Amino acid sequence: xxxxxxxxxxxxxxxxxxxxxxxxxxxxxxxxxxxxxxxxxxxxxxxxxxxxxxxxxxxxxxxxxxxxxxxxxxxxxxxxxxxxxxxxxxxxxxxxxxxxxxxxxxxxxxxx
Amino acid sequence: xxxxxxxxxxxxxxxxxxxxxxxxxxxxxxxxxxxxxxxxxxxxxxxxxxxxxxxxxxxxxxxxxxxxxxxxxxxxxxxxxxxxxxxxxxxxxxxxxxxxxxxxxxxxxxxxxxxxxxxxxxxxxxxxxxxxxxxxxxxxxxxxxxxxxxxxxxxxxxxxxxxxxxxxxxxxxxxxxxxxxxxxxxxxxxxxxxxxxxxxxxxxxxxxxxxxxxxxxxxxxxxxxxxxxxxxxxxxxxxxxxxxxxxxxxxxxxxxxxxxxxxxxxxxxxxxxxxxxxx
Numbered sequence: 001x002x003x004x005x006x007x008x009x010x011x012x013x014x015x016x017x018x019x020x021x022x023x024x025x026x027x028x029x030x031x032x033x034x035x036x037x038x039x040x041x042x043x044x045x046x047x048x049x050x051x052x053x054x055x056x057x058x059x060x061x062x063x064x065x066x067x068x069x070x071x072x073x074x075x076x077x078x079x080x081x082x083x084x085x086x087x088x089x090x091x092x093x094x095x096x097x098x099x100x101x102x103x104x105x106x107x108x109x110x111x112x
Numbered sequence: 113x114x115x116x117x118x119x120x121x122x123x124x125x126x127x128x129x130x131x132x133x134x135x136x137x138x139x140x141x142x143x144x145x146x147x148x149x150x151x152x153x154x155x156x157x158x159x160x161x162x163x164x165x166x167x168x169x170x171x172x173x174x175x176x177x178x179x180x181x182x183x184x185x186x187x188x189x190x191x192x193x194x195x196x197x198x199x200x201x202x203x204x205x206x207x208x209x210x211x212x213x214x215x216x217x218x219x220x221x222x223x224x225x226x227x228x229x230x231x232x233x234x235x236x237x238x239x240x241x242x243x244x245x246x247x248x249x250x251x252x253x254x255x256x257x258x259x260x261x262x263x264x265x266x267x268x269x270x271x272x273x274x275x276x277x278x279x280x281x282x283x284x285x286x287x288x289x290x291x292x293x294x295x296x297x298x299x300x301x302x303x304x305x306x307x308x309x310x311x312x313x314x315x316x317x318x319x320x321x322x323x324x325x326x327x328x329x330x331x332x333x334x335x336x337x338x339x340x341x342x343x344x345x346x347x348x349x350x351x352x353x354x355x356x357x358x359x360x361x362x363x364x365x366x367x368x369x370x371x372x373x374x375x376x377x378x379x380x381x382x383x384x385x386x387x388x389x390x391x
Contacts (some may be wrong), residue, residue, distance in 0.1 A: 035334070043330045050326045051344065054319045062345040065327050068337030072330065085334060096345075 001028040004105050007098050013089040015070070017105055019082045020045050027080055027106075035085060044083035048076045062096065075092075075103045079110050125151065129164055141172050159185060163194035170198075180276045180388055266308060276305040279385050284377055289369035291349070294362045295385065296321055303359065311364075320353055320362045341378075343371060350374070354382050359391055 001019070008017045010028040016031035024045035029037045047065070052058040058076065065072045073095055074083035082103045084095060128151045135144035145168050152161050162185040169178035181203070185195045281293045281304065283370040292307025300318030307313055328339045345367070352363045352374055361382050365374060 040334060043333055047323075047326055047330050050222040050323050051125075054323055055344075055346070057346050060347050062346075064341075065168060065331065065336075066340035066342070067331035068338045072334060072336060085336070 001109065002030060004028075004102055004109070005030040008084055008095070011086075011095060011098065012069075012076070012091060013087040014095070015085045015087065016040060017082070017084050018044060019080055021080055022049065022076075027110075038084065040085060044072065044074050045081055047072075048074055048081040048083075053075055062100065064092065064096075073099060075099055077103050077107050080096055080106065084108060125155065125158060125160060129160055132164055132168070136168070136171065141168060144168055145172070157188045159189050159192040159194060162188065163192070163198075166194075166198055176389060177275065177277070181391070183295065183388070184276060276388065277385065278306045280381055280388065281306040283381055284363055284374075287365070287369065287374060287377060289366040290374070291364045291366065293364070294320070296360050296362070298325070298355070298358050298360060307364070309364070317360075317362065320351070321360055322361055324353055324355060341375065343375075352378055354378055355383055356386050356391065359385060359389065361385065 002105035004027060005017045005019070008014060011034060016029065016037065017034045018029040018037060018041045019027040020041035021027060022045060024042040026037060026041045029041070031037060048061075048063070051061060051063060053060070060076070062075045063073065070085065070087045071090060071092070072083060072085055073092075074081050082099060084099060086095065097101050128147060131142040132148050135141070135147065146167070148161055148165050148168065152158070152165060155161055162181055165177045166181045166185065169175070169181065178198075182195060182198050182202075185192065186199070189195070277295060281295065284290045284293055285308075290312075291309045292305070292311070294305045294313050294317040295303040296317035297303060298321060300321035302314045302317050304318070306311040317324070324339070324342070327342055331337060331339055336363045339355050341355075342351075342353045344353075347367075349367050350369050350371065352365070352371075354361045354363075359382075361378065363374065363378050
């Protein structure tokens, strides 16, 4: 599973990639910068749950949250959420494209 | 021939203001706003109409709109007494309730109240076809106010009507895929909306504010700094939420929208709204 995250973690200015269950438990993660993976997984799952619950759309929603110092980007899939944390210099278009592909692959693995 | 008879007939404006006063006395504030909004569209620089609309929005409890109209009125005529009066009330930091009380008292003591039937009759006259209005104006030898043709066209093009916030929001419709915008405060209360689709704007605004609040704390905990924006790519559309506390702007679009263009335009609109609202 870790191998699946490589295309994302190798991109410019990415701090970390986390695949978590919808209740915030880490499935797999990879980091390049010191981030608290458990907190990141929990928060990503929490925000994605908020989005899913409030909008009623529970899968295939890609969210880009921009803060002053960087991005939290995640995609909600059926059984998990895949999130990326990065700095202001990431290439958003590239990250989105690869995030979708990686999420599809992980979904395939989990559906096994 | 000037095709805007109402603009050139000061008497018609007096009638409309008197009718609006009567509506106010009867607590029919929405009807008064509707009536004057139409007159305002024809006469966007008429201080008496702007003043009356300011009064109405204060009575309706919409201070934001009242302030925007006051700003606009001051740009038309900064020495107009009616605008000075509201400026003073605001400078004295009187609460909205106190201002409302003062307006209500003023409305009560107005001496000449025209009976409703008579006002409706005058209103009907004022709303006759434009050609007939011009003929009437010529008959009583009232001076015509020349309006450049271009200005008339621009006024007609103002699809958002009297609400200056809606007018700014409508600039986002330059992007074809935009379906609507909601402006709310951080707690989810609706400030303004301009939508082309049938949705519950109040509910949607509240819902997105709730997501926004959750997001703000998440960004802080992840050391990603203050909130800038969120883009949601749903299977059938895109939603952008921008915030500049205390206002939150949400734009709903078709999924084909170019997000970079959307973001640039929306940030421009947000800056304009911030300046307009003084936040």
